[in-house]
Amino acid sequence: MKLHHQPMTRSSRVRWLLAELDVPHEVAHVDVFMGEGRKPEYRQLNPHGYVPALEVDGQVILESSAICLFLADRHLDKGLAPAHDSPLRAKYYQWMVYVPATCDPAVEAIMFHTRFLPEEKRLPALVESSKKKWRICERVLAEGLGDKPWILGDAFSAADVVVASSLGWARFADVLGEDPKLRSYLERACMRPGFTAGHSG
Ligand SMILES: N[C@@H](CCC(=O)N[C@@H](CS)C(=O)NCC(=O)O)C(=O)O
Secondary structure, eight states, X not given: OEEEEOTTSTHHHHHHHHHHHTOXXXXXXXOGGGTGGGSHHHHTTOXXXXXXXXXXXTEEEESHHHHHHHHHHHTGGGSSSOOTTOTTHHHHHHHHHHIIIXXXXXXXXXXXXXXXXXXXXXXXXXXXXXXXXXXHHHHHHHHHHTTOSBTTBXXXXXXXXXXXXXXXXXXXXXXXXXXXXXXXXXXXXXXXXXXXXXXXX
């Protein structure tokens, strides 16, 4: 199994989950910040040039959440996904899709248009509308978390890898709100040994 990875990107979610699952894997670094994703060899794996991409069993799997869903199910015995017949499955799917479909685009737009793009290409109106969307995301995540330690309840799962990484990204973009429950949830997630291992490069 080979993960195409760049630290501090969405492939870090997969790296973190692989560490939590304790699954042996090879890491191929693709410096997307230096344009390595655009090389023709890499575009054969991911035509968009994005990380992550996971090579496994003769297939290439794209999309960080899809890869996390696949890995957590493949190692269901490790307890990082609810059982297939568990009532928690519905919310599990919700969070695994909600983050990349709704939260990530908001934070990504904020980051690009406040930091990464040259000043003349930044769109302040997009930053404002994305901040509004992110505030709704935070409310949905906070309500989903409630008073539980983890997003599905007492047990840490792959959904926490995905949700906490989105919150971490929002903190990096300087838009994480003050909700104490979300903040302590993020701290709790970042203190896991798997988090440290998954972010070590
Ligand atoms: N929806 C995709 C997004 C992947 C993505 O946009 N990756 C970024 C890093 S966070 C990337 O590789 N960007 C390289 C580029 O834009 O050239 C996922 O969740 O895997």
